Amino acid sequence: MKEGPKQAGAAKQLFYSQRVAPYVFVLPFILSFLIFFAYPVVSTILMSFQEVLPGQTRFIGFDNYERLWNDSFFTALKNNTRYTIWTLLILIPLPLVLAVFLNSKAMRWSGFFRSALFIPTLTSVVVAGTIFRLIFGQTDLAVMNMLRHAFGFETINWLADSTTGMFVLVVLATWRYAGINLIYFLSGLQTIPQDLYESAEIDGANRWNRFWRITVPLLKPVTIYVITISIYGGYAMFTESYMLWSGNHSPNDIGLTMLGYIYRSGIEKNELGFGSSIGLTLLAIMLVINIIQLKFFGLFKKEED
């Protein structure tokens, strides 16, 4: 690299110099990172040890963390965990199988189906949640209740019970996110060279074997990615539940999510310190789960081939 400008050079020389230029280019990112990410995180950590009231912020040590040991917190954690497990069980295999179908040469109009399955992902979560709340309403005229009548069952209040409530959430999630997982898997499938399938067929492998021995292992990177973001998405779920129960005040907290609990405590009740402690705990839980998951899939091992 050339040496810097002469001492007598103007600021302009310094600005355009090759040594400083890289820093100038990353400066916007660094600034926005510091202001909008690092500062809030540090602030949250500090606040979680404080009681934050107008004009009277004081340190209270671990009191906020001790308060976490309550019913609402565990219910919210259970709700998010159940939701995550269900979405992993349904939203990984189902889109994977659909992607394999759509990718096969025998499929007609695959472009149409791809778009049709993807469109729900583009809808607004708020609108989708509101419509689902009406579809799964408690009156006799709600769509799902009328469906129950057709099979001889009586009307139920879908959102008053923990099990049916979770069912509604999972249905909403499946409708909404099957499309995007499908796209991920499809793009993963398209990186698998066709010759592998042909040589396997020549060697006598049937469809089932081809699927389990070629497709699934080669899709591992994509699958790990989808699992990681699904775990994150499951624990960060907020809007769907907020719209279905019109707020964070579902009866007996059956629809309460971790984020809903943070919002309720931190903003609605103005307990920013307590809300911060919930947030940090959620971060810790998600980190631990994802690290376990990634280790399990061997992502941290050094490349072997």
Next chain:
Amino acid sequence: MKPLNYVFAILLAASMVLAGCSNDKNEGSESSGGSKGGTTKLVFWTFNELHQKFFEKMADNWNKAHADQQIQLEATTFPYEDTHSKLLVALQSGTGAPDLADIEISKIGNFLKGEPQLVPLNDIVEPEIGNLVKSRLDNYAKDGKYYGIDYHVGAEVIYYNKEILDQAGVNPDDIRTWDDFEKAGKQVLEKTGKPMTTLETTDQWSYWPLVAQHGSDFLDKDGNVTMNDAVNVEVLTYLQNLVKEKVAVVAPGGGHHAEEYYGFMNQGGAAAVWMPMWYMGRFTDYMPDLKGKIIIRPTPVFKDGDMRSSGMGGTGTVITNQTKNQELAKKFLEYAKISKEGNIEIWRDLGFDPIRTDVWGDAAMKEANKFTDYFGTQIFEDLLKLKDEIAPVNIKERTPAASDVVKTKVVFSIFNDLKDVKTVLDDAVKSIP
């Protein structure tokens, strides 16, 4: 090519700047700056459009009487939770708050924690304090400073659907105790197949008034939790029993402010409902088919000597410390809610029992209005008879938390899931910090 790219880049930047500009104008109702030529803008947030209409009317009346101090009132109605959350955040962060705002009685505790960011209203309250119902002022006070002015006393009453009672052969004036009510309920169920009443499972108005009139409360006068004491258990056991006997059903939609409930009740779904006086407006506006069929009576009691009513609900209008027009806001608030004219207007437009007692005997209260058209002309005279039997409640810092646990856990578990009353109450008390 290069000049063309330049042109496009500039056009893009310009259009983005302009898009930013137009958003700013419609955004945000932060407190106003100064006045232009004698008109001052005051921003008001509420969660009830009836309150918004009332304030807009009072602003018009003010402007007619005060040509030199015109007010341009910018009022907005947000959903209940959002109003309070937005206001809390604005007050905590120090920017973005309105000049005036409504804070409901179950939420005021959150705003009085720490140093209240509200303007003390002692100088407009104290001159008239002899004429105002003191318990209504104490609900919004801290350390001797009054922060909010309520709309009403909120006297609890019971609304009977006379048509259904007649069909069942029940005379409402014979119902004096809750045991009488239960008997009448069984008769109504037998003769008409309809439930006597509905109970809220996601709100507190079926439960709280009965506790208050029977001599207890959710909190005691020092703010400690008393929600699992004997009175609370007795009330909930009685009500749960009504549900088991099918004399009472769970309110459709979960509460008496749900769309489903209005439709149900409007079509004669139940024979009675107990709610405060301020619920009259919901009848006139949302259940028009019941006009002329509803009569108002004092609620039954558990035992003779209990008060027949209680002061339920309430919304205090406050002035935030971010207002730049404190004096004008105070004078306007005084005119709208403390003065005689204001209180008469509260009755006329909103059908609320105003907090100014010297107005209760005024001739204006007997005039015809949409409430007398609906319920009959002697509403206020009947209310006057209850004047000394309105049990007050303790509104303290823990009220928001207590109210929350009632609305999300207690009544739902007891009326919907029919769980054991004492267990549910004990758990509830544990979860109030």
